[in-house]
Amino acid sequence: xxxxxxxxxxxxxxxxxxxxxxxxxxxxxxxxxxxxxxxxxxxxxxxxxxxxxxxxxxxxxxxxxxxxxxxxxxxxxxxxxxxxxxxxxxxxxxxxxxxxxxxxxxxxxxxxxxxxxxxxxxxxxxxxxxxxxxxxxxxxxxxxxxxxxxxxxxxxxxxxxxxxxxxxxxxxxxxxxxxxxxxxxxxxxxxxxxxxxxxxxxxxxxxxxxxxxxxxxxxxxxxxxxxxxxxxxxxxxxxxxxxxxxxxxxxxxxxxxxxxxxxxxxxxxxxxxxxxxxxxxxxxxxxxxxxxxxxxxxxxxxxxxxxxxxxxxxxx
Amino acid sequence: xxxxxxxxxxxxxxxxxxxxxxxxxxxxxxxxxxxxxxxxxxxxxxxxxxxxxxxxxxxxxxxxxxxxxxxxxxxxxxxxxxxxxxxxxxxxxxxxxxxxxxxxxxxxxxxxxxxxxxxxxxxxxxxxxxxxxxxxxxxxxxxxxxxxxxxxxxxxxxxxxxxxxxxxxxxxxxxxxxxxxxxxxxxxxxxxxxxxxxxxxxxxxxxxxxxxxxxxxxxxxxxxxxxxxxxxxxxxxxxxxxxxxxxxxxxxxxxxxxxxxxxxxxxxxxxxxxxxxxxxxxxxxxxxxxxxxxxxxxxxxxxxxxxxxxxxxxxx
Numbered sequence: 001x002x003x004x005x006x007x008x009x010x011x012x013x014x015x016x017x018x019x020x021x022x023x024x025x026x027x028x029x030x031x032x033x034x035x036x037x038x039x040x041x042x043x044x045x046x047x048x049x050x051x052x053x054x055x056x057x058x059x060x061x062x063x064x065x066x067x068x069x070x071x072x073x074x075x076x077x078x079x080x081x082x083x084x085x086x087x088x089x090x091x092x093x094x095x096x097x098x099x100x101x102x103x104x105x106x107x108x109x110x111x112x113x114x115x116x117x118x119x120x121x122x123x124x125x126x127x128x129x130x131x132x133x134x135x136x137x138x139x140x141x142x143x144x145x146x147x148x149x150x151x152x153x154x155x156x157x158x159x160x161x162x163x164x165x166x167x168x169x170x171x172x173x174x175x176x177x178x179x180x181x182x183x184x185x186x187x188x189x190x191x192x193x194x195x196x197x198x199x200x201x202x203x204x205x206x207x208x209x210x211x212x213x214x215x216x217x218x219x220x221x222x223x224x225x226x227x228x229x230x231x232x233x234x235x236x237x238x239x240x241x242x243x244x245x246x247x248x249x250x251x252x253x254x255x256x257x258x259x260x261x262x263x264x265x266x267x268x269x270x271x272x273x274x275x276x277x278x279x280x281x282x283x284x285x286x287x288x289x290x291x292x293x294x295x296x297x298x299x300x301x302x303x304x305x306x307x308x309x310x311x312x313x314x315x316x
Numbered sequence: 317x318x319x320x321x322x323x324x325x326x327x328x329x330x331x332x333x334x335x336x337x338x339x340x341x342x343x344x345x346x347x348x349x350x351x352x353x354x355x356x357x358x359x360x361x362x363x364x365x366x367x368x369x370x371x372x373x374x375x376x377x378x379x380x381x382x383x384x385x386x387x388x389x390x391x392x393x394x395x396x397x398x399x400x401x402x403x404x405x406x407x408x409x410x411x412x413x414x415x416x417x418x419x420x421x422x423x424x425x426x427x428x429x430x431x432x433x434x435x436x437x438x439x440x441x442x443x444x445x446x447x448x449x450x451x452x453x454x455x456x457x458x459x460x461x462x463x464x465x466x467x468x469x470x471x472x473x474x475x476x477x478x479x480x481x482x483x484x485x486x487x488x489x490x491x492x493x494x495x496x497x498x499x500x501x502x503x504x505x506x507x508x509x510x511x512x513x514x515x516x517x518x519x520x521x522x523x524x525x526x527x528x529x530x531x532x533x534x535x536x537x538x539x540x541x542x543x544x545x546x547x548x549x550x551x552x553x554x555x556x557x558x559x560x561x562x563x564x565x566x567x568x569x570x571x572x573x574x575x576x577x578x579x580x581x582x583x584x585x586x587x588x589x590x591x592x593x594x595x596x597x598x599x600x601x602x603x604x605x606x607x608x609x610x611x612x613x614x615x616x617x618x619x620x621x622x623x624x625x626x627x628x629x630x631x632x
Contacts (some may be wrong), residue, residue: 091618134561145498148506182461182549190464218561225615230506233498234547235554237531242558245450245534251567 007038009103020288072106102279162224176213178222265290323354325419336604386420418595494528495537581606
């Protein structure tokens with residue numbers, strides 16, 4: 001398998017990205033290789049020392065970089081030789097099995113829509129975050145910012161996408177879907193969650209467990225927690241706030257350490273016609289390594305094919 | 317000053333409410349008294365032991381109780397002799413300076429609207445929660461669930477209400493108002509926060525500092541954080557989830573201990589024509605004591621009069 005990495009993406013690129021790629025290539029089986037997409041001379045200058053796996057690293061030179069603050073649409077349509085546009089083009093042309101970046105996530109999203117495109121039937125692609133559970137398990141929450149204003153049918157589809165992911169990549173049989181809400185009972189919530197509850201409770205496409213309150217976030221009441229991207233982003237960044245405070249105040253333990261984003265590497269864009277992974281802008285080498293391994297797992301699970309099949313079934 | 321307490325309200329009533337009232341009456345100056353509204357025989361059976369301040373406790377007997385799960389509107393319009401309806405009626409008739417309850421908050425809200433009413437010009441009364449800041453200060457977040465679906469003008473007014481509270485009760489000169497959002501820059505957010513930002517940035521009614529992300533929740537970037545009640549409720553309950561986990565895992569310290577709701581006692585209903593305080597359903601005696609002291613502070617600050625004046629100025 002060939003996994004493409006945007007070497008130029010992220011606050012600590014290219015040193016963290018290349019170090020992460022070296023860590024990942026050591027961890028992955030011999031048949032997997034990593035394609036480093038970015039400035040060749042910068043890559044070569046960092047590829048010193050560790051030489052055991054160099055034959056499993058390819059370099060694809062690009063001359064441009066889409067920076068963090070750039071407007072996604074403008075950047076994608078003007079920078080044809082950026083690491084993001086080239087990586088996504090290679091993915092589209094099947095020269096890569098997956099493409100991962102910790103760079104401009106808006107550009108990755110827009111670029112994915114323009115290159116590999118959304119799976120037919122997907123209203124809005126979504127991204128998620130992992131949330132460790134007290135019982136040792138892991139849940140996911142989606143969306144976390146890709147879609148800030150949605151209707152009930154979109155939340156319904158987030159549930160379906162999350163369910164397929166949890167089943168095929170996290171290996172959870174019959175994942176439990178929860179709707180993030182401000183009360184457990186039927187009828188609670190704002191207009192969006194009230195109507196989403198009504199459409200979700202009759203679903204035969206996934207196993208709907210009902211409303212889940214944020215006070216039960218770590219209590220393993222659901223494997224997939226569904227919300228609009230505004231709420232999900234608020235929640236995600238509040239976890240970050242707590243994690244940093246605990247670290248700062250030396251109150252870390254084995255459970256809270258699992259809140260560290262580095263452990264998960266990032267999120268695929270669910271609903272896209274290929275394996276595209278977004279990493280956190282502040283990704284360290286460890287996070288980059290885990291992002292690459294996540295790319296491999298998702299590609300192996302053939303996730304986008306599974307989504308395609310489910311949507312076909314669901315629209316027929 | 318006469319502060320009314322709903323003795324029947326809360327999961328641990330009447331024992332916790334009466335114990336809290338006894339603690340509060342010891343802490344308050346001699347001229348303050350507490351009016352215990354509820355079942356007289358239940359009250360008398362708990363009023364044993366501490367007799368020093370009994371002359372500052374009055375009992376008003378009521379024969380009915382509005383339970384936690386009851387539909388607010390139906391309960392308020394049918395239970396005319398419940399502790400909540402009687403307490404609010406006494407407040408309206410100036411027999412009380414304030415009324416506090418840890419009981420059915422929906423019934424308290426509806427009952428307040430029917431009895432003392434909203435201050436003219438208030439679109440939606442709001443409730444808040446206190447959030448401790450790393451620098452030792454305290455901020456408030458509103459709304460936390462009273463209003464789940466709002467427009468930009470309502471968020472604008474939440475900012476005004478919060479600003480008046482912070483200035484007059486928390487004694488913060490020129491309180492800094494932050495809009496809870498998913499990015500710091502102008503233009504970020506969902507449709508609601510984008511439009512709220514536009515109306516708030518030109519405000520002369522309060523000091524608008526701009527967007528604030530939930531990752532900065534404890535960094536004292538704003539004294540008053542404004543959001544819709546759905547988002548605020550999710551955020552509040554996530555704080556509860558963290559607090560309980562820290563407690564369970566023995567990771568408490570002086571900062572995180574300040575997340576304990578007991579320290580604050582509750583929230584006034586901002587925008588109501590009188591001092592009405594809502595406590596947490598799980599209120600302990602300490603929380604009840606602090607709820608009563610909060611009622612006293614708000615009534616002393618003459619908060620509803622200040623809101624009235626500000627809205628008069630603002631509508632003229």
